[in-house]
Amino acid sequence: MPAITVDNLTKSYGQTLALEDLSFRVEEGEVFGFLGPNGAGKSTTINVVLDxxxxTAGEVTVLGLDAQAHSREIRSRTGVLPEGVETYDRLTARQHLEFAIDSKDADDEPEALLERVGLVDAIDKKAGGYSKGMSQRLMLAMALVGEPDLLILDEPSTGLDPNGAREMREIVREENARGATVFFSSHIMEQVEAVCDRVGILRDGEMVAVDTVEGLRDSVSGGTSLRVTVDRVDDETLQAVRSLPDVSDATTEDETTLVVQVDGSKTAVLSELEDRGIEVRDFTTREASLEDVFQSYTTGSEVEAQ
Amino acid sequence: MSSETGFERDAESDSASPSPSSSVNLESVRAIAKKDFQDAIRSWLFWGLSFFFFLLLVGVTGTLAYFGEDIAAEGATTDMLVFFTSEITRVVIPLIALILGWKAIAGERETGSIKILLSLPHSRKDVLLGKLIGRSAVLSVSLIVGFGLAAVVVAALLGAFDIVDYIGLLGMSIIYGVAYTSIAVSLSSLTKSTTIAGAAMAGVFLVFYGVWNTLSTMFGLLAEREILFFDTVTYTGEFDGQEFQGERLQDWVYFILNIDPGEAYGSVLTLVTDVDAIELQVELNEQMFGGELPFFLQDWFSFLILLFWIVAPIAVALYRFDRVDL
Incomplete structure (x- = not known):
């Protein structure tokens, strides 16, 4: 049974279409990365999932239950880290957690939960004095209450420093190992590729790609990007490089830097340059990253997508 | 976005399936009320309020003790205390309830923290009821604290002091406060903008303290000139042994005037206290209706009006809030 099924989901606000005929499933036990630029419709989707x-049209089921008719039961088995939300200024972290524990009829200890998210030192401080990162940690702790079957994390890295983001990913792995399905939205590929089994890329309210991390990586052509620093570069050289058999694209970054997308031999590029009497001062190569995949899917350019 | 410019329309109107009506779970309501109370009780507003009620009672008592030797001689000091205090609380309690309830829901929608509440297994109805109970508790506790502390001073200054009247005033003030809290929380749930919610609160206050208070004058003027269906009724009364002829408005006009929760609060005090000043007023009114008040002017009906103002607004909100996009 899938953890989340979204079928032909459409949501419009008057004339504005926020989601258009969106369909995807999140399998039980997986970590699913829900990726897309800001405004793509990620939060709208999550808002429908949580009722x-x-x-406007379409159906959503969560844990096998209709998202609208059985919302309370769904939420009793789900932990949520909502996005762009303020905590209660006058309540302490302990009171926030006691409220969540009370609400879910769970028997967690606030101390233990805050220990996990690294906020135990501030347990009796009012949340009004917390930094953005601390609030985010507190809300993550609230999401963990009651060992939920499904974790929905909407932009969980917001406000976290790199170390905090790493700790958050660690918790995602722990929860997944315990058996929880994790649905994780982000606008930064780097944060999902490290933990996600599968990634769905949303653009303008439509799912443009759903695949495993490896699958997405394989879908990119021009596997390597070659960066060459030279003494000079002209249009004629650029054309010559572009016409080489293994080269899919070549651009100049500035007057002395050339960026070449190359699928096979890099030496052919360097030889071509030297044959033309251009001095190669330095060069670096870089594997195409998922960030590039994300870019290609979300900016609409066809530079690298096959 | 449908809701950014004003009160929102139903999400239902462009929804594929009818929106389900959420259920009420008492445990959830209790959890939300408790959290809301914990949150509010730490605000300066709560302590300020308690202190204000304390000062109000002590102030009225002090004035009575200073000027009121004659009143004291008649043993009517608690009566006067209830009478003067209720004249002030009649205006002040709505103001406080509206301020306390103003952001109850709209504020949480504006900051997004309502998603914390609703990510947990609570229904929207639970949230509304929990908020109403939480905010009502804050107002009630501040009234109880203020009245309680003041009781000591009142007893010391006035000597004789009728505890039943005093508690009657406190009890009715609480019910009156809950009615306005219900109005405030319900209006707050109709919008996600605290600015609009604030304007709605001001509107309510103006309707009941501006418009309603001028209604009787307005109806009077209309009746004198017999405009439309307005007319006056002549009656015979007796005051200080002297008979007199008077004119009053038609029955239904009094009904309209009495729907104002403030008016109801004033009349319902006769139900729980035996304050002479208020009783006298009722006696005069009875004469206007030939000896017996119509049912809608009797004190038990005023009590029903107060209950109506608790139940009706929240009932509308409970229905409506299930059907909007947050």
Whole structure:
């Protein structure tokens, strides 16, 4: 049974279409990265999943239950880290957690939960004095209450420093190892590729790609990007490099830097340059990253997508 | 976005399936009320309020003790205390309830923290009821603290002091406060903008303290000139042994005037206290209706009006809030 099934989901606000005929599933036990630029419709999707907003058309089931009709039961088995939310200024971290524990009829200890997210030192401080990162840690701790079957994390790295983001990913792995399905939204590929089994890329309210991390990586052509620092470069040289058999694209970054997308031999590029009497001062190569995949899917350019 | 410019329309109107009506779970309501109370009780507003009620009672008592030797001689000091205090609380309690309830829901929607509440297994109805109970508790506890502390001073200054009247005033003030809290929380749930919610609160206050208070004058003027269906009724009354002829408005006009929660609060005090000043007023009114008040002017009906103002707004909000996009 899939943890989340979204079928032909459409949500419109008057004339504005936030989601258009969106369909995807999140399998039980996986970590699913829900990726897309800001405004792509990630939060709208999550809001429908949690019944914060109602769909214009389409169906959503969560843990096998209809998202609208059985919302309370779904939420009793789900831990949520909502996005762009303020905590209660006058309540301490302990009170926030006691409220969540009370609400879910769970028997967690606030100390133990805050220990996990690294906020135990501030347990009796009012949340009004917390930094953005501390609030985020507190809300992550609230999401963990009651060992949920499903974790929905909406932009969980917001406000976290790199170390905090790493700790957060560690918790995602722990929860997944315990058996929880994790649905994790982000606009930064780097944060999902390290933990996600599968990634779905959303753009303008439509899913443009769903695949494993490896699958997405394989979908990129021009596997390597070669960066060459030279003494000079002209259009004629650029054309010559572009016409080489293994080269898919070549651009100049500035007057002395050349960026070449190359699928096979790099030496052919360097030889071509030297044959033309251009001095190669330095060069570096870089494997195409998932960030490039993400870029290609979300900016609409066809530079690298096959 | 449908809701950014004003009160929002139903999400239902462009929804594929009818929006489900959420259920009420008492445990959830209790958890939300408790959290809301914990949150509010730490605010300066709560302590300020308690202190204000304390000062109000002590102030009225002090004035009575200073000027009121004659009143004291008649043993009517608690009556006067209840009478003067209720005249002030009648205006002040709505103001406080509206301020306390103003952001109850709209504020949480504006900051997004309502998603914390609703990510947990609470229904939207639970949230509304929990908020109403939480905010009502804050107002009630501040009234109880203020009245409680003041009781000591009142007893010391006035000597004789009728505890039943005093508690009656406190009890009715609480019910009156809950009615306005219900109005405030319900209006707050109709919008996600605290600015609009604030304007709605001001609107409510203006309706009941501006418009309603001028209604009787307005109806009077209309009746004198017999405009439309307005007319006056002549009656015979007796005051200080002297008979007199008076004119009053038609029955239904009094009904409208009495729907104002403030008016209801004033009349319902006769139900729980035996304050002479208020009783006298009722006696005069009875004469206007030939000896017996119509049912809608009797004190038990005023009590029903107060209950109506608790139940009706929250009932509308409970229905409506299930059907909006947050």
């Amino acid at each position: 914060f907003i109602r769909p």
